[in-house]
Amino acid sequence: MIQITAQTTARRMPAGPVARRDTAATADDAQSAALARIGARATVRRGEPLFHEGDPADHVFKVVAGAVRTTKLMSDGRRYVVDFLFPGDFFGFSEGKYRTATAEALCDAIIVRYPRAAFEQALQSDAGLGRFMLTMLCGGLSLAHERMLLLGRKTAVEKIASFLLMMADRKGADTVELPMTRADIADYLGLTVETVSRTMTQLRSEGVIRMPDPAHIALARRAALETIAEGA
Amino acid sequence: MIQITAQTTARRMPAGPVARRDTAATADDAQSAALARIGARATVRRGEPLFHEGDPADHVFKVVAGAVRTTKLMSDGRRYVVDFLFPGDFFGFSEGKYRTATAEALCDAIIVRYPRAAFEQALQSDAGLGRFMLTMLCGGLSLAHERMLLLGRKTAVEKIASFLLMMADRKGADTVELPMTRADIADYLGLTVETVSRTMTQLRSEGVIRMPDPAHIALARRAALETIAEGA
DNA sequence: CGCATAGTTGAACTCTCTCAACAGCCGTGG
DNA sequence: CCACGGCTGTTGAGAGAGTTCAACTATGCG
Numbered sequence: 258m259i260q261i262t263a264q265t266t267a268r269r270m271p272a273g274p275v276a277r278r279d280t281a282a283t284a285d286d287a288q289s290a291a292l293a294r295i296g297a298r299a300t301v302r303r304g305e306p307l308f309h310e311g312d313p314a315d316h317v318f319k320v321v322a323g324a325v326r327t328t329k330l331m332s333d334g335r336r337y338v339v340d341f342l343f344p345g346d347f348f349g350f351s352e353g354k355y356r357t358a359t360a361e362a363l364c365d366a367i368i369v370r371y372p373r374a375a376f377e378q379a380l381q382s383d384a385g386l387g388r389f390m391l392t393m394l395c396g397g398l399s400l401a402h403e404r405m406l407l408l409g410r411k412t413a414v415e416k417i418a419s420f421l422l423m424m425a426d427r428k429g430a431d432t433v434e435l436p437m438t439r440a441d442i443a444d445y446l447g448l449t450v451e452t453v454s455r456t457m458t459q460l461r462s463e464g465v466i467r468m469p470d471p472a473h474i475a476l477a478r479r480a481a482l483e484t485i486a487e488g489a
Numbered sequence: 490m491i492q493i494t495a496q497t498t499a500r501r502m503p504a505g506p507v508a509r510r511d512t513a514a515t516a517d518d519a520q521s522a523a524l525a526r527i528g529a530r531a532t533v534r535r536g537e538p539l540f541h542e543g544d545p546a547d548h549v550f551k552v553v554a555g556a557v558r559t560t561k562l563m564s565d566g567r568r569y570v571v572d573f574l575f576p577g578d579f580f581g582f583s584e585g586k587y588r589t590a591t592a593e594a595l596c597d598a599i600i601v602r603y604p605r606a607a608f609e610q611a612l613q614s615d616a617g618l619g620r621f622m623l624t625m626l627c628g629g630l631s632l633a634h635e636r637m638l639l640l641g642r643k644t645a646v647e648k649i650a651s652f653l654l655m656m657a658d659r660k661g662a663d664t665v666e667l668p669m670t671r672a673d674i675a676d677y678l679g680l681t682v683e684t685v686s687r688t689m690t691q692l693r694s695e696g697v698i699r700m701p702d703p704a705h706i707a708l709a710r711r712a713a714l715e716t717i718a719e720g721a
Numbered sequence: 722c723g724c725a726t727a728g729t730t731g732a733a734c735t736c737t738c739t740c741a742a743c744a745g746c747c748g749t750g751g
Numbered sequence: 752c753c754a755c756g757g758c759t760g761t762t763g764a765g766a767g768a769g770t771t772c773a774a775c776t777a778t779g780c781g
Contacts (some may be wrong), residue, residue, distance in 0.1 A: 300640040329638050332721050358634065366578040380623075387619050391612075394626035395584040402590065406561050408571040408640035408681025413769070439728065447641025449770060452730055454564035471728060488563050645737070671760060681738055686761055703760060 291488040300367050301325075307360040307368065314330045314351040315373045320344050323366025324436045327358045328444070336447035343427060343438060347393065348446075353404065363436045384405035408447045417456045418445040418486035421466065425476055460485075523615035527607040533557075533594040539581075541591045546583040547605045551575050555598025556668045559590045560676070570677035573669060577660060579625065595668045640679045643720065648678040649688045650718035653698065657708055665706045692717075 298321070301307060307318065310330065318325075325342040339358050343350050348359065371379075380387050386467045407419055420442065433441070443453045457474075462465045465482055467475040476482055530553070533539060539550065549559075557574040574580050580592065585632070603611075612619050639651055646650065652674065656665045675685045685694050689706075692698045697714055699707040708714055 262594050297665065325592065329634065331642065333639070333720050335642045335720065337642050339634050339637065350630070352624050352631065375646070380620075381616070384613070384619075387616075387623070388612075390623055391619070392628060394586050394623065395582050398582075398626065398629055398633060399584065399589055401630065402561065402571050405571065405640055406563070408637055409676075410563065410567045410569050438726095444641075450527070450728080451730085451771085452769060453771095454727095458687055458729070465529060488565050541779085667742060670758095682760080683739085687737095690761070 259335045266311075285417070290301070291379040292371060292376070295379060295463050296369040296371050298367060298369055300365070301362040301364055303364045305362050308356050309359045309445075310356050312356045313353060314349065314356050316349060317347065317371045317373060317376050318360070319347050319369045319371075320350040321369055322365040323368075324363040325360055325366060326363050326441060327442060332336050337446045337447075338441055341441075341445070342483050348396070363441070413448055413456050414459070415462065415486055415488050416448065417453065417483045418465075420446060421474060421476065422479075422482055423485055425479075431476045431479060433476070435474065439471070471481050492610050499564070505608070522607070523611040524603060527611060528601040528603050529601060533598050533600060535594055539592040539594070539600065542588050544588045545586060546581065546588050547677075548581060549579065549603045549605060549608050550581040551601045551603075552580070553599040553601055555600075556595040557592055557598060557600070558595050558669060558673060559592045560569055560714045561590050568676045569697055570669075570673055573673075582622075582626075592652045595673070626667050627629050645680055645684050645688050647720050648680065649685065649692065650697075650714045652678055653706060653708065653717055654711075654714055657711075663708045663711060665703050665708070667706065668679070671703070 272315075296319070298464065301323075308314075308316075320342045322344055325340040325346075325348065327342070327348065329337045329339055339349070341363070342360075351357065380390065384419075407416055411419065420432060424435070425431060428434075437445075439450045439453045442448075443450045446453070457466070457468065459483075461468045463483070465476075465478050467477050469475075513675075528551070533555070539557065540546075540548075552574045554576055557578075557580065559571040559574070559580065560678065561569045561571055563569075573595070574578070574592075583589070612622065639648055653665060656667070657663060660666075669677075671682045671685045674680045678685070679687075689698070689700065692714075693700045697708075697710050697717070699709050701707075
C-alpha cells in the first residue's frame with residue numbers, strides 16, 4: 258500500500274524547455290503559497306496502484322520522483338495508457354466524483370497527495386493557484402489534442418518518432434530513459450507490442466536512434482527523427 | 490489554441506456524471522455575472538473560418554446557434570477534426586499566444602466573441618467564472634481521454650457507434666441530425682470517408698439505426714448500439 | 722537453476738485504406 | 752426547363768499497414 262510520511266518541501270530538479278516543465282516550476286511557487294501545508298508525501302513501489310477507475314476521486318496528486326502511468330480499460334481487456342507522469346506533474350483532477358482512470362507507479366516513486374476538499378479551499382484562498390490550474394489544464398488539453406492527431410492520423414513510425422521526441426523534450430536532452438515497458442508504449446500510442454518493437458529496431462538499423470538496451474535510447478539524428486514525426 | 494466543449498455527456502458515456510444542461514446553465518450564469526458586457530455577437534456563414542492555426546489567440550468564443558468545427562492539419566494535408574462545437578459550448582481557450590487549430594462554421598452560425606484580455610480580467614473579478622472554467626476544462630480533459638481510448642483502441646464499428654451515441658446524448662434524444670460531412674466524421678474518428686459510409690450502411694442494414702437520409706439518423710436499437718460501442 | 726516476464730523476430734492474416742466508378746442532390750446558367 | 756459541373760455519399764475490388772499467432776532469446780528473481 259501507500260506509505261504516508263510528513264510533508265517536506267520538495268525542491269525539484271531543474272526544469273526542461275517544454276511548457277509542461279515551465280508550468281511545473283510555476284506549480285512549486287503555487288504550492289509554497291497555499292498547497293504546502295495540505296500535501297502529504299508518500300512512497301509507492303513499482304506496480305502499485307494509487308487509485309482505480311471507479312474509486313471516489315478525493316485526492317489530487319503530484320509526482321515528486323519516479324514515474325506514474327494512468328490507464329483506462331475496456332470490458333474485454335483492451336487497455337489504453339492515458340498518460341505518463343514525471344516529477345513536477347500534477348494529476349488526478351476530476352470534475353466528477355469518481356475516477357475515470359487507474360493510476361499506477363511505473364517504478365518506485367514519491368508522490369504528494371492533496372485532499373480534494375482542502376485543495377479546493379486553497380483554490381478559493383489563493384487566486385494564483387487558480388490561474389496556475391487554468392494554465393496547466395489548458396496546456397494539458399492542448400497536448401491531448403496533439404495526441405489525438407497522433408492517434409488518429411499518424412503511422413506507426415511517425416507515432417514512435419513523435420513519442421521519442423516528446424520524451425526527450427520532457428527531459429530536455431537527446432537521450433531518453435524509458436521507465437515503461439513496450440506494452441505501455443504500445444497502449445499509449447494505439448499500437449501492439451510487436452509493432453513498437455519492430456519499429457524501434459527499424460529506426461535503430463537506419464541509424465536514427467541508438468539503443469544500447471531496450472530502456473535507453475539516444476536520438477542519434479534528431480533532425481531526421483523530427484522529419485519522420487511530421488510525416489515527410 | 491485550446492478549445493473546450495462545455496458539456497459533459499449526459500447519458501451513457503462513462504466520461505462523467507455531470508449533465509450537459511447543468512454545465513451549460515452554469516455557463517450562462519457565469520456569463521451574466523461577468524461576461525455579458527464584454528461579449529460581442531457575430532454571425533458566420535457555412536464554411537467561413539473564425540480563426541486559423543497560427544493566428545494570434547486573442548479571443549475566446551461561445552457558440553449560440555449552429556455548429557463549429559476545429560481542425561488540425563499535418564504538412565502533407567492529413568487532417569484531424571479536434572472537436573465539434575454546439576450551442577452553449579465555449580472554445581478558443583489557449584495557454585499560448587497562438588492558435589494550434591483552425592475553427593470554421595459547419596453551418597450558418599451565431600457566436601459570441603470575448604476579447605481575451607477582458608475575459609482574463611473577468612476571471613480575476615469573478616471567482617465563480619474561474620470555478621466554472623476549471624470544471625469545464627476538467628470535463629474537457631476527461632472527454633479528451635475518452636476520445637483517445639476510442640482513437641487508439643476501438644474498431645471502426647465501435648467508433649461509429651460511440652460517435653452516434655455521443656451526438657445523441659449531446660442532444661438528449663434518440664435521433665441525431667448531423668451538420669457535418671462524412672469526411673468530417675472520418676477525420677474526427679481517425680477513419681476514411683469510405684469506412685464511415687460503409688459502417689453506417691452496415692449498422693442500418695442490421696437494423697441498429699435508421700437513416701432516412703445521410704444527415705438524419707435515428708438510434709433504432711440504442712441498447713444494441715451501446716453494446717457495440719463498448720466492444721462486446 | 723528454473724520459472725516468469727520482457728523484448729525481438731517471423732509468417733500469415735485481416736481490417737481498413739486506396740483507387741475507382743457511380744448515383745444523388747443542388748445551384749448556376751443557358 | 753433542363754443541362755451542366757461540382758460536391759457529397761455509396762459501393763466495389765484490390766492492396767497494404769499493422770495485427771495476430773507463434774517461436775525464440777535475454778534478463779531478472781525466487
